[in-house]
Amino acid sequence: MRFGGLLANHDVTFDIYPGEIVGLIGPNGAGKTTLFNCISGFLHPTEGSVLFKGENLIGLKPHEICHRGLVRTFQITQPLRDMTVLENVMIGTFCRHPQTSQAREKALAILETTGMWPKRHQMGGELTIPDRKRLEIARALGTEPDLLILDEAMAGLNPTEIQDAIELVKNIQAQGITLFIIEHVMEAIMPIADRIVVLDAGRLIAEGPPSEIVRNERVIEAYLGEGRHAKRKQHSS
Amino acid sequence: MPKISRKTVLTVLLYLGIVAITPLCSKAPFYRHVLIMVGLYGLLGVAWNIMGGYTGLYSFGQSAYFGIGAYTSTMLLVKAGVSPWIGMICGGILAAIVAAGVAYPCSRLRGPYFTIASQAVARTFQILMTNWDYVEGAIGIPLPLMADTWWLMQFKGKMPYHIIIFSLLGIAILVCYYIERSRTGYYFRAIRDSEEVASSLGIDTVRQRIIAAMVSAFFTAVAGTFYAQYVLYIDPESVTQHALSIEIVMVAAVGGAGTIWGPVLGAAILMPISQYARALLGGAGRGIDLILYGIIIMLIAVVRPTGILGFFQRKPAIEGEGGDDIGTTITASTGTDDEVRGSAGQS
Numbered sequence: 001m002r003f004g005g006l007l008a009n010h011d012v013t014f015d016i017y018p019g020e021i022v023g024l025i026g027p028n029g030a031g032k033t034t035l036f037n038c039i040s041g042f043l044h045p046t047e048g049s050v051l052f053k054g055e056n057l058i059g060l061k062p063h064e065i066c067h068r069g070l071v072r073t074f075q076i077t078q079p080l081r082d083m084t085v086l087e088n089v090m091i092g093t094f095c096r097h098p099q100t101s102q103a104r105e106k107a108l109a110i111l112e113t114t115g116m117w118p119k120r121h122q123m124g125g126e127l128t129i130p131d132r133k134r135l136e137i138a139r140a141l142g143t144e145p146d147l148l149i150l151d152e153a154m155a156g157l158n159p160t161e162i163q164d165a166i167e168l169v170k171n172i173q174a175q176g177i178t179l180f181i182i183e184h185v186m187e188a189i190m191p192i193a194d195r196i197v198v199l200d201a202g203r204l205i206a207e208g209p210p211s212e213i214v215r216n217e218r219v220i221e222a223y224l225g226e227g228r229h230a231k232r233k234q235h236s237s
Numbered sequence: 238m239p240k241i242s243r244k245t246v247l248t249v250l251l252y253l254g255i256v257a258i259t260p261l262c263s264k265a266p267f268y269r270h271v272l273i274m275v276g277l278y279g280l281l282g283v284a285w286n287i288m289g290g291y292t293g294l295y296s297f298g299q300s301a302y303f304g305i306g307a308y309t310s311t312m313l314l315v316k317a318g319v320s321p322w323i324g325m326i327c328g329g330i331l332a333a334i335v336a337a338g339v340a341y342p343c344s345r346l347r348g349p350y351f352t353i354a355s356q357a358v359a360r361t362f363q364i365l366m367t368n369w370d371y372v373e374g375a376i377g378i379p380l381p382l383m384a385d386t387w388w389l390m391q392f393k394g395k396m397p398y399h400i401i402i403f404s405l406l407g408i409a410i411l412v413c414y415y416i417e418r419s420r421t422g423y424y425f426r427a428i429r430d431s432e433e434v435a436s437s438l439g440i441d442t443v444r445q446r447i448i449a450a451m452v453s454a455f456f457t458a459v460a461g462t463f464y465a466q467y468v469l470y471i472d473p474e475s476v477t478q479h480a481l482s483i484e485i486v487m488v489a490a491v492g493g494a495g496t497i498w499g500p501v502l503g504a505a506i507l508m509p510i511s512q513y514a515r516a517l518l519g520g521a522g523r524g525i526d527l528i529l530y531g532i533i534i535m536l537i538a539v540v541r542p543t544g545i546l547g548f549f550q551r552k553p554a555i556e557g558e559g560g561d562d563i564g565t566t567i568t569a570s571t572g573t574d575d576e577v578r579g580s581a582g583q584s
Contacts, residue, residue, distance in 0.1 A: 040437065066439035074437070080430035082495075083423075091427045094420045095439035103420070124430075143439050 026199035077132035081125030092142020276402035282488035282500025284456035290494035293429030298359030304477035306461025336454030377472025493544030
């Protein structure tokens, strides 16, 4: 993906297998959200392809991609403010259930599993940050995806809320939904991810299980900067 | 909708009752004229509301569709002797097609940009009609007086007009009621809040916007045909002028946009004021009725931006938590608010 003279993503190739949780990490400005936008159809990459269930998604609009079973959430939460929590989720469930009554039933079931049921009549605009993040996920689940991609679903949460969010993510995986997650909070992503993909300055610099990633030289360098990294080396030697 | 609730039945009866009783209160033709204007603007407001109130596409160009309705039925009647009832349907369909043709290229325009585009289309249409000789240009078309029959939609008295316009309004309200409860209505509101979210959740936003524009244009054109038959004279100045587009928006905004009854209520409040003010003060000083109008709008904007219905509408309070007095009043969505809170949480 190129924006004028800026290469936001370059030569990024990786796979996600069904049932996995894959984490995407990288310093600020590494191009993580751009990558998400390319996958979900909000941006059309200048080159390359995105294969999902054997089909190339490039050129499809976001709503077409959603119908194929791939849905995303937004980093900056966007609750539909003038609609209740229930109605917010119904917008998602309408994707597979055109009848209002069915969509409502399905939405209530999702609200129950995501723990948002007690707040179903609250307006989207009145929610707190953790609830907004949760609503983003609940709404996306409403479309019954095969692959759910979460853009920083845990940023801005306190440790207890992060634990809740981790539980929710594990729950979603248990339902057979594959997850691809951008996350800055390492404590959150490292224990749950099967594999981690690391971006830096638009390029893929590492890929592998969390235990390998934390020891990867290039990843540490990207995060701590060369100077600090060099010092750390001296220190330890 | 298989189940009809008692509330629905009561609402229908109440509507029919008010429609039946109000014209009997006075025999004065002007009083009945005011009622018909309430019906006409109610219909126009309800039609605008489908697009502006629910979908968030603030069209300031409804006069074009009103004009299409008025001109289509009139031309068919004058040139070919076709009944205005058929002309009404033809006008509505033509307006819907034109609306789709306008909505498609405008599908990437949001907020004020859409408003400007809609206005430009309507103004172009007015210039076109003023200079088109086949439709008599600026001279306008007087409708020939033929006979006092339902088939030709021409009557000596005002009662048949009253019945027709409030039947049309009733149909429009039923359509609106159905849309509000169906998937389409939910999709419209989702688009109003955020097109980005809507499309990420599988909504074809372009398609939904075109549907909203078509339904809205259809009913606006139907009102145009009614107007032509009621006044029996049309010219570009009366059926395509910009002031008409603005009045339509005001009716909905004052009553309460995005609600079924808001535009009807708005018409019921604004039309008597404008009509009586014009009758009483029209000779004394031109424009005093407009000043009154302006004052009302300022009051609404300051006191209750969601319109008069906003006074009565309360969303259900949060269950199990304290009183919910957090404003649901100001509907303008600001992304920045989100960002501020979001980043505050992160730091």
